[in-house]
Amino acid sequence: DSRRGYAVGNSGTIITTESGGVVSVAEDPASVPDNYSLEQNYPNPFNPGTVIRYAIGSRSSITLKIRNMLGEEVAVLVNEVQEAGRHEVQFESNDLASGVYVYSLYIGDRLAESRKMIRLK
Numbered sequence: 001d002s003r004r005g006y007a008v009g010n011s012g013t014i015i016t017t018e019s020g021g022v023v024s025v026a027e028d029p030a031s032v033p034d035n036y037s038l039e040q041n042y043p044n045p046f047n048p049g050t051v052i053r054y055a056i057g058s059r060s061s062i063t064l065k066i067r068n069m070l071g072e073e074v075a076v077l078v079n080e081v082q083e084a085g086r087h088e089v090q091f092e093s094n095d096l097a098s099g100v101y102v103y104s105l106y107i108g109d110r111l112a113e114s115r116k117m118i119r120l121k
Contacts, residue, residue, distance in 0.1 A: 006071050013114045014071045014102055035084075038105045038113040041091070045118035049092045052077070054105050058084050063106040066091070069099065077103075093119050 007015045035057025041050040056062060064078040074096060077089045091103075098121045104114040 013104070013111065014067055014069075016071045036105070036107060036112050038103075038115060040115055041103065041117045045120040046093070047120050048094050049090060050117065051088055051090055052103055053086065053088045055086045056082060056084055056107065060084075060107045062087075064089060064103065065106070066101055066103045068101055074101065097121075 005017045037055045039053040062082045066075040105112045
């Protein structure tokens with residue numbers, strides 16, 4: 001509609017607007033730690049659970065979200081300040097339908113990286 005829009009980019013990035021305004025996709029390189037990584041979930045495809053691993057280079061506010069292909073948030077797995085290092089999250093998806101989902105790592109309020117995963121029943 002006239003107020004809601006979606007944009008899909010590399011690595012499963014999904015950007016939405018619900019205000020009808022302009023959505024910026026530029027990143028401020030100083031706002032994301034230099035040493036971060038988001039690994040492919042394992043197993044993928046999965047049923048019913050999977051593991052998501054990631055690493056951060058410095059103590060940061062971390063959010064790990066899962067969205068469906070419409071950009072709707074279906075789960076928030078992490079939403080806290082974490083120490084630098086490797087981290088692992090178990091995701092159980094008993095309530096999700098089969099399909100493609102995108103998980104995204106945010107450092108502060110900036111999107112660091114996204115990846116796709118497949119849920120099969």
